Amino acid sequence: MSALNWDDVRLFLAVARTARLAGAGRRLGLDHSTVARRLSNLEAAVGSRLFDRGPRGVQLTEAGQKLLDHAERIEGEMAAATETLGGGDARVTGAVRLATPEAFGTYLVAPQIHRLHRAHPELRLELAPESRMVSLANRDADVAVLLNRPASGPVVARHLIDYRLGLYASRAYLDAQGPVTADRLSDHPFAWYIDARIDIPELRFLSEVSADATPVFRSTSIAAQHAAVAGGFGLGVLHLFAAEGDPALVRLLPEVEIQRSYWLAVHADMQRLPRVRAVMDFIDAVVADRRSDF
Template sequence: MLDWDDLRIFLAVARSGSFVASGRALGLNHTTLARRLTALESSIGTRLFDRSPRGVQPTKAGLDLIEHAERIEDEVLAAGRRIEGQDGAVSGVVRLSTPEAFGTYFIAPRAHLLNAAHPQIELELAPESRTVNLSKREADIAISLHRPDQGRLQAARLVDYRIGLYASEDLLARVGPIETLAALRSQPFISYIEEMIDLPELRNLDRSLAKRCVFRSSSVAAQMEAVASGLGFGLLHCFAVGPHMRLVRVLPDAVEVVRSYWMVLHADLARVPRIRAVADFVAERVRAEAGSF
């Protein structure tokens, strides 16, 4: 008889290819995890992984088991979603996944307002530039840069936002005013590490503008600090730029990218009170401050 907890461990190792990484994700010591998998293999009389110094790879039997284990995982998660929150209490943990700029510069500074309204909710904010799988419960609510095209998901456009070109006051004092796109081409630029971006909407934003990149980061916050330091020009989220940063919008009529934020929830969780409360809070704050975007 296969045990779901053993299958959960098996899936984590199969997906990460590493005992250390999957142990960290599951909160287990990697030696304990390896021992559990060895016991699973012994109980079913089949080797599930080939082990090497580079990590682990599923065997043919392991690949076959992945298909069954993922179907079981889907059913377990679906059952949890269906019955979760039926007591109506507005309390508990809610994980909100967002693009980095939205989470860092909009949600985090306003989290105290959510706490004041719902003190029994524990908000877990995950601001990162990657796509999450709501069906696998990687998050309860996701703010996405596009409308999802599959899955039992509810999606609504939250707001359109602008990305503009910025430079520090100090940098502009050194190089002089930038009045044309041609003049911009010779200036130092700050951008993303493109191969580390999981969201296609963030790629190639500056290809037509920049000729010389002097700093790259996968972090929006790091890019903003580098621009503020006077290192170079950068494309930044307009709503995230505060007056204390002493940043100047450059060529606003010529350089502007408009994107949209979408709020996405799994249909089975949309009426869970604590999740509904967080979703409503985000929507209400965005509506109240729509002009800043």
């Protein structure tokens, strides 16, 4: 194997992150043929194919994934050195994939993206707001907001904030059906998750609200559940930070309350990258601004 140089590592990272030679070329200011030639030279130098080419772009091979782990550590060290030696003036540029629970990403992050863009116009945020397990160790994301603290792996995590969920119905539903009482919750249809699609234990809390609740509408999306309840469907357990600002909704039985926690996590190799730190600072600012809503 020949010695690698930083320009080759930067090109490899651009191809890995865009999954397209043309996309990497645009990011680096190179034409497609130059990217293809330099990538072929890199593969010859390391003695392994790094990407499988296909009509929809490129995909990392096993060797490419191994090189990616090293390349991101090199990038982190280079960025940290640049920022330290340059007095903190390192440019915040590139893409960051942020994975969050759906409600956090939809109701907290997305409405504030303009702030991040104004502060760092060369930063591209890829937001994945999904209610599923995320593995930073497997590079599902660069930064993640999680519902539990990772138990193991090369991940740095800290408690972000606690949040609350409560029982809600729409004003229209209550006008039509009358008052909702704690001893008659089974009389009302519930919006809830599809149980077989819940892979995060912290989301299995319906029994804490009512032992005999009757889910009639199910969705993997909490935003869809919110919309169904606000539209007059029935009852739902919704995030206070989202539901309290919806004029169509009324909170029921304040004693019915679920509390969970958000954790902010990053792969240990990524935490010093300026673009990753910028996203983490942005999340902290969003939470600080909305703290009273939690």
